[in-house]
Amino acid sequence: MTQDGPRLRLGFLTHVQGRDGDFARTYRNAQELFTVADELGFDIGWVAQHHVPLGGGGLSSPWMFLAHAAARTTRIRLGTAITVLPLENPVRLAEDIATVDILSGGRVEVGVGSGSSDLEYAAFGQDPSRRRELTSLHLDILRDALAHREVGAPGFRVQPEPGDFTDRVWQGVFSAPGAVYAAEHGSNLLLNRAAYGYDAPTDEVQRPWADAYLGAWDQPRRPRIGLSRFVFPARDRRTALRHIGDDVHRAALRMAEHGAFPKDLDADDALRRFHCFYGHPEEIVAALGQEKVLPVATDLITQFNPAVPDHDAALRALELIATQVAPALGWTPAHRAEPHTPAPAGVRT
DSSP states (O other): OOTTSOOOEEEEEEOOOOSSSOHHHHHHHHHHHHHHHHHHTOSEEEEOOOSSOBTTBOOSOHHHHHHHHHHHOSSOEEEEEEEEGGGSOHHHHHHHHHHHHHHHTSOEEEEEEOOOOHHHHHHTTOOGGGHHHHHHHHHHHHHHHHTTOOOSSTTOOOSSOOOOOTTOEEEEESSHHHHHHHHHTTOEEEEOSSOTTOSSOHHHHHHHHHHHHHHHOOOSSOOOEEEEEEEEEOSSHHHHHHHHHHHHHHHHHHHHHTTSSOSSOOHHHHHHHTTOEEESHHHHHHHHTTOSSGGGOSEEEEEOTTOOOOHHHHHHHHHHIIIIIHHHTTOOOSOOOOOOOOOOTTOOO
């Protein structure tokens, strides 16, 4: 974040994963992350859309999930990072977005991207070679729909009438040309937690993308850059590794099978490839102080994926991020909500 820029906003991103295949438990736990983050003063909670199940879970219907989160929270903003836009009817998507936005009191942020799974494209009858084309086409329609312009047929506009989404649309990108495209179309920028297919550290790869985005920006409002980073604070590095190490290593080996990472990575290299910040909060703050993209970011989006820490450890990590890590980086909560009252024993929430 530049010194003369806007206040740094703090977010968290969940891929809504569990370990035992119990979707009900996984979704309840993910909802609790939103209520606790709201209490801690996080600015934005994000979810990622995956139609193909991840280990122990995955979220296919993010806007239904966020509608429920809206009812359980009071101030935290609610976003997708990302909705797989080529697989959506953009007019129908706009209706869902507008509905969640009005129910939440205008707290919605819309992150979109093209996705990466050929299986998902096949399941929805779309050609994966048209990813970029479909993303651009559907984004134009989505923007028109959210601006309450006619879409689909003469005289048709989505309901409820959307609020002002001028500064609430984000695009996930994986290249400098993608960043320029986002800027030229007035989208905020989402940068992933890792850069795939590169040997250089993620922040060294992504900083030129951010610079290209800022260089191409010509809108009257300030641009926003959302920087997603794996951040897992704990009592010490050994404790953190106990919760995340094996998961990160397994995920890196899976991605190596598809060419995203080199094969035969050891555990340390897996953590480096995922650009992980972990350990005692002071260690994380020092490491983030060297992060090359953070100085130009307006939003720090913390996540634990690809690790799936147990729920209590995840809640504790959120607390440490909000109380020790983010404040040391200059973040101050815009609010703190009233503490969430747990349900009586035996009552499922």
